[in-house]
Every structure is written in C-alpha cells, then in structure tokens.
Amino acid sequence: MGTVLQYLDQEPLRFLISFALVLFLVLNLAAVLTMAERKVSAYIQLRYGPNRVGPRGLLQPAADVFKLFTKENVSPGRSDLWVFLAAPIAMFLPAALVWLVIPFAPDAVMANLNVGIVFFIAVTSIGALGVVMAGYGSRSTFSLLGALRGAAQMISYEVPLILSLLGVVMLAGSLSFVDVVIAQGDTFWTWYFLPLFPMFIVFYVSSIAEVKRVPFDLPEGESEIVGGFMIEYSGMTWALIQAAEFASMGLMSAITATLFLGGWQPPLPFLDLGAFNWVWFGLKTALIMFTFQWIRWSVPRLRMDQLMDFGWKVLVPITLIYLFIVAAAMLIFQEVL
Amino acid sequence: MAVTLPEGNLETRLERYLEGLRNRHGLEESGIEGNVVRVLVDSESVPAVLATARESLGILHLSFITVVDKEGSFELTYELMDFRGARVRVKTVVEGTEAVVPTVTSIYPTANWHEREAYDMFGVAFRGHPDLRRTYMWQDHFDHHPLLKSLEISTKRTFEGLR
C-alpha cells in the first residue's frame, strides 16, 4: 500500500481522477454485463431477451438502474442495520479497487504497483467479509446459511487461486502485472496459458468459484436458499451487490486475460495496433466473460460437500504438483540456457 | 432387496386370496367380482385381515382408503392391489359419528397419510397412528371436518354481494 500512499502524495489529482475513472468504468461495466448476461441467456434459451427499451433493448440497463433507484430500500425489522447496510459496500469496493492495478495498455495503468498480484490477492479476500456481513446482518436463516457457505467457499478457493498464480509469478519473475504482460511476449504461443495449462484451468475454475457463479453459486443457491446472503436486500443495496458481482466477474476475466492470455499483447506481432492495443485486452476479457456466461447457462450447481472435495482434493493437488513441475523445468532449462 | 411379485393365473390367484382370507378370519361377507376380491369385515379385525393379505398372501400395495359418510355410520374401503391384475377390496362399517378404527400403518406404512387425510376430512380417528395430525386443514382453530355430510357448504356464489 505504500506505493498508493506515495502516489497520493505526489499526484493527488491524478489519483483522484483515476479512482473516479475506475468507479465510472466499473459501474458501467456492471451495467453492460447485466445486459450481456440477459442477452446471452436469452439467446441460449431460444428467447430474444430485453428488446423493448431503446434500440434492440440497449437502454435496458439504464431503465433497470432508474427502477432500482426509485425503489424503497427495505431492511428487515430486527436486522443489524449498520452491518446490513455496510455489507454491499464491503462487497463492492474490493471489486472496484483491483481495477486500479490492471494494465489496459502499455501505458494505461492507473497504479503500476510492483506488488500488483499481492495487492489483488489481498483486496479480493475482503470480499468474503462482505458476504458474511450481509448474511449476519439480515438475520434470516437463509441468509446465514448462504453467508456461511459463501465464506467457506471463497476462503477455500482462494488457496488454489493463489497457488496457480505462483506459477505465473515464477515464470515472469515479477509481481507486477505490467511485467507479467511484457514477459509473455507478442506471440500467442508464448503466452502463459500454454506452458501453464493446468494452472490456467485451475485459475479459471477457482475464479468462477470466487465470483460465485454457476456451477459454484452455492451462496446464492437460488433453488435451495433463495438468493442466500442477498435475500433481504432490495433497491439500491441490492443493485450494489449485483454490481459487485458483475464487477468482480469482469475483474476476474481481466486478470485471467492479463496473466494467462497476454494482456494487451496482440496474438501475432503483425497485428500490433500500437496505441489501440487495449482492443486486444478488451477482446480477451470479453471472451472470458462470455465463457463465464456460457457455463452459467449450461450446467447445474454443485453441492457444498462436493464443492469442498473438488477444491481441496482436486484443484489444490493439481496446482501443487504442477508448481513442482514448473520449478523443476525452470531449473533444468536455466542450466541449458 | 428385491420384492417378489405374484405370478400365475389371475383366477387362481383370486381364489387363493379369497381362501386365504376366509380361512383365517371370520368375514362377514366375501366374494369375487371380476378381478376384485370383495371382503366385508368387522372394523376391529381390519389390521389382522390386512396383515394376512400383506404377510402371507403377498399383496403389497395399498392403493387408497376411502371413507364414506353414511350419516350415522362410516364406511371404510381399503383397496389393495397385488401389482398383477388382482385387487382386494376390504370394507368395514363403523357405527357412530365419532368413529375410531385401528390403524394399519404398521402393516402398510403408506397408510400414514391416507389415514391422516381421513381423519382430517371425516374425523375418523385411527387408534395407534404414530402421527395423527390434520393434513390439509388448520391445526388449531378449525373444528370442522369438511367432508362430513353434516357440514353444509354454500353452493351460492362465493362473495355474493360482497364486491
């Protein structure tokens, strides 16, 4: 965090502007993602999706936001009000903060931390706190169950997530996102998803679990515990939780694209767009987001014990073993080189 | 644990059921009608008859229990099926408006809810039932048994004149 404070000292204006930009971007991203989610689900389910507000329904998110703003914010009678109201913020802020360290293009990174990956891990783990706060504050059996599930799941899946990041860190030799992207080069076969393929899969799976989406959406568990920790929320607090979910989904896609798919790097050298290289970053992120949604609408959900089994007995061993293989391979090839 | 389903000719099976029930119990009335063995028994011996049917004759399925309010007495019909075309219909008549019948849940566990329903709708109590609560109606504050003929319902329009 020292770097952030330093930033604040040196260029407070720039920091404020970046933060406002990030908030603006994240909120918009959430809106766009709700729209995309609804369209993708509709097309998979042989429907058209929202198509009444604006051209082809494109203004639907605006209408949603307007509706949610005008709704009353109901809180349960015996809830712990401050915890209840603080929980959505505790969920939303981490999802928004990490965007500060994501490099969109070579120079377009708001805070080029040299410990970006550590920052990312540290901040996302706050998200579990928000879930527990929401579940505890609402004072409902369903919320409580959802919150406990959420906490258990997010903490468990953080382990394979971090372990799979270690592979990237080892290969790149740096904790900075920018360095990782530069280290991956501008040809798609040198990107890390190929040499670290098992880790890529593990990271992808645990990031789905981290953002609580099907097949790991147990904290919500619509058909069992009816929305879980967010069952009692309405109006803008609910919208904030929803925005947090979509923001963290976008965030996870962006991190996957950055760490494993070469960030802003073009797939082949001659496709280099110069200043417009952020297009590549956007495309990769969008692709990952689409696969998130595609999976979401194709598969059922796991059970809690199976989820834990899968996390601890499958993902963690795979990562550990592959970490060892990577370390060994690096040692050997260093000798050769 | 597989269940054995009865085999053989339908007529011989019906005969066997009738004989089996006749030999062990004093039936008030019995006979074969199509593929149905009709049996009329005393209400106290219903569990014994049903136990014979299930344990020694191998009739495994209790289809339903119908209660008919005959205004002064209740007629109970236990419909048994052997899964292969034969049916056994055990009837019993209980006098009185507050009838008590021994339960058959220990023989046919599926009778649990049938008996609860009969209790709810007619007030026929089943002695020895493990969980005799109302099925449909309110547990407290409702003292009627809706299917009794003595409970008149309005066949007029609901909410007449109320709108």
Place this chain on the structure above:
Amino acid sequence: MPQVGQGILKGMGVTLKHLFGQKITRQYPEYKRPLPERSRGMLTVDMDRCIACLQCMRVCPDHCISIEQEKRDADGSGKAKPYAVGFVIDDSRCMYCSLCVEVCPVNCIYHTEEFEAQAYNRLELARQFGERPVDPTIDPKPAVKKKKPAKTAPGKGTKGEGGEAPKKAPKKKEEAA
C-alpha cells in the same frame, strides 16, 4: 476418471448450438397467434336468438350467468313467450368449460376468440347483453338442496326463482353500461 469434463463440454456444445439457432419467442402484443377454430375464448350471446330457456344459467357450475326473464310477445305472434330482458355473463367467474354452449338449444351462446379479459375492477368483467342490466353480484341460482337418494335432481322445481332475484334495482348501472 477418463472422461472428466466430456459431459459438460457436450452440454455446452448443445447450448452453443442454440445460441445461434432460431428463436421461438412470439412478440405477443404485436403478433397474435391465429387461434384454432375450437378455441374457447370469452362467451358471447346472440340476444336475437335467445329464447330465455335458462338452461345455460342452470348448467353453469360457476354461477356466472344471470338472466332476467319476462313474458313478452317479441316476435309478434300474439303469444307471450319468455324473453330475456337482461343477460349478464360474469367473466371473473367463468372457467370456460363450455357446458353452457353445449346445452343451448338454439346455439345463441358461443365462445369468441377474445381472451384478453382484464379490468381494474371485477365488476367490469361482468358483461351485459340484454336491454336492461342485471346485477351480477346476486346469485340467481338457489343453493343445492340436500337430496334424498334417487330423487329428482336439484334445479328442477326451482324454476322462476332465477328471474326474480335480480329484479332489485341494479346498484351499479354505470358500470354495467
């Protein structure tokens, strides 16, 4: 576990196929599906043909038809015949079972293709057909009498009562019209 993930991938293939497939939504208010011939929509009455036999009123299980009857020489034959001066069908009760249509001897009551029965007030769903509005809140049919076994059906011998009940002045004329 040789084929882990295969089933999921297969399923995702199916959803991907549908993502680009033909959509089946019908844009309802703009596009209305042609209804088949037998479709049972809201009831309507051809009052010119109605002979006020009250059969539809008696057969209706939901008590949704009320008819106000009067002796009148409508066809100029010099003989006073039953004539339906008021006829109301309460769509908030109707269950579209079509029993009245089948029982009508002159086929004057029939289903239309209309099915959008929505209103702000339940009374608006009571549609008047006769020259005089009938109060739809009053049930013209008597309650079913407790019958003795093998006696004539309820409904017989209660003729006439049907016409009398609604003769009280209708309370809500403005809505009936």
Place this chain on the structure above:
Amino acid sequence: MLSEERRADQSALTEPASGRLVNPDVRDEFGLETIDMNMGPQHPAMHGLLRLILELDGETVVRCDPIMGYLHRCQEKIAENRMYPAVIPMTDRLDYFANMHNEHGYVLAVEDLLDVEIPPRAEYIRVLMCELMRLASHIPSIGFLLLELGAFTPILYAFRERERIQSIFEAVTGARMMFHYIRIGGVKADLPPDIPEKIWSFIEGLEKNFQSDFVDLIEGNEIFISRTRGVAKMTQEKAVEMGLTGPPLRCTGVDFDIRLDYPYSVYPELKFDVITDTGGDVEASYRVRIAECLESIKIIKQCLEKMPEGAVMAEMGRRIRPPEGEGFGRVESPRGEFAVHIVSDGSDTPYRVHYRDPSFVNMQLLQEMVPGHYLPDIMPIMGLVDPVSGGWDK
C-alpha cells in the same frame, strides 16, 4: 459437516413409520443445537405451494415435515354438489400437469357405474390424448429437476416442446390446459381433420430435438451425475412400502404399470414396454422419464396408425343418473396411479368422490428420505417425486 457414520446413525434414529425423530434433541459432537428452517410455501424452487419444516444440523437435514393445504379446494366436496358431467372440468384442476389423465380416471369411474359401451374411436382418441399429455408432463418434469439443480436452460427447452403439445390440445379441445374434453361416454368432439398430420410433424420435430436437448445436454454432465447419483437411494421394498407408483417406483426396478397390469381403454391392443431401472435414485428416475417419453411416442404412433373410424360418443341420455353402487376408475398418470372411487346414491350428483392422487401418496417419500441428506438434496428428491400442487392438495 457430519461424517458418514454419523449420517447413518441419524437415519437409524428416525422412526420408520413417520420419519419423525424419536429423539428430536439431536446435537452434534460439539454440543451445538440444530436450527429450524421454514421452506415454503412461497419458495421459488418448491413445487407449488408446499411448506417444509426442516430441522438442520449444519447443512444436514435431521427432520423434514411437509405441511400441505395451501391449495386445498376440497375438490371432493365440490364434486358432491355437482352433477356428474359438471365434475369433469373440476378434475382438470386436480393435477394440472396431467389433466387428461384426471378426466380419464374420473370418466372411467362413472362409466364403471353406468355400464356404457365406448366407441373404439373414442377410446383411441383418449389414449392418444393421454399419451400426448404424458409427454407434456414428463418433458417439463425433467426440466424442473434440472431447474432445481441450478441449470435454468433445460426448462425452457422443455417448455418449448410442451407449448407445441398444448397447441395441438388447443386445436383439438379448445383450451391449452383445462381441456374438458374426455366426456362420459366418449370424447367431446372428433379430431379436426388436420390434426393427425400436425401430431406426426410434431413427433418428427421432437425426435429430432430430443436427443440433443434432453439427453446430450444433461445425461453425461458430471455435475448432474454427482448431484443425483445415490441421492434418495431406496430399495424396492422401501418403495413398495411407501406406496410409491409411477416413475419413482419403476426407477427401483418394480415393473408395475397400470396400463399393462390393470389394463383399461385400448392399452391391451398397443405394444409398449414398461421402463424400469435398477438405480432407485434420482438419476434413475430421470432415465426412466426419458425412456417413457420415447415409449409414449411409440404409443402415439400406433394410435395414429390404428385409429378406427366411427362415432366418438356413445348413445346415452342427456341426463346422467347412474344406479346406486360404486365405481372405480384407475389410470396411469405421469406421476403414478391416479384412482377415482365414486359412490353413487342414484341421484344425479355423486354421493362421494374420492381421488387417489399419486402426488399425494408419493410425497410421503419426503418425510422418509430427506432426513440424513443435505439441504440442497431436497430439491432433487422433489424432482424424483415430481409432485404437483393441485394433485396433493386436491
């Protein structure tokens, strides 16, 4: 989370007859108390209006008590106050996913009282309609199972097929759900001339879609298998004891099908198999339903091919007044055995009508099977039973 032994222990604690705990004060090894949870009647995943009072030990259910009656209309009392033909539209409202079977069962019971000869064409039309109804019930119930497991898409594919069947029903009967089509003595009206063609084309379309949308999408899915295999595993004895019928019974391997064992209508003239499976769990019931859909398609084809010409309504008087006595009607509805018992006193309203609805009887399974399972397993067990609110609440 409880260990396997402890789960086994707890299922031993439950009394076999009612599923209620002998000793409700179950505490786990840390002395923590159980929590009560109230699921329903307003629950998005609950099948209709059912309330489950659950006692949870962590995520494990130790007691499950279904409370019914939120949709109870006392159909049996209503039927006592109506003339025989006017009861038929009310039977449509019983199990609203198997309306044709309810009508058929009731009509069979009245015909049992009346002793009328049904024209063969009417019988074939009844069977044709009933089998279409079975398709229209089984396909969504597969979708419901998946919906409860968290996959939202299959239900929409299922409803696409169901809507097509409903369009056929609408052309034949005039209504999409509450048909009032099968009448005492036959059916209301003959099939419209273009309907056989429509049914043929529908079946062709269904056969084309069925494999990909309901088998490929679901069957091999590892998550689906892990969620359903071994859940609500029951032995044949248990299933028979509980009085189960229909797919929940057949998925344990008991080949009981009323269409074959207690034949009615023209089923003896048609060729079809009874589908059984050995699993006895939720996955097996899914496979049974899938295979029964294919059997239904077979029956529909045979019906269309064998359909005789002639009248569709028997000659009977206008007023139906059966003699004193009792009538029984029993059909294989998609959920199991639907039976109607009518007691007549010789007047033109029934003296007593009793419906034996499969949803009601099969639901006892919840009380028995749910304790010992995890909370999320309740939903697949509901999918195994597939009860319908209008059915169990009559």
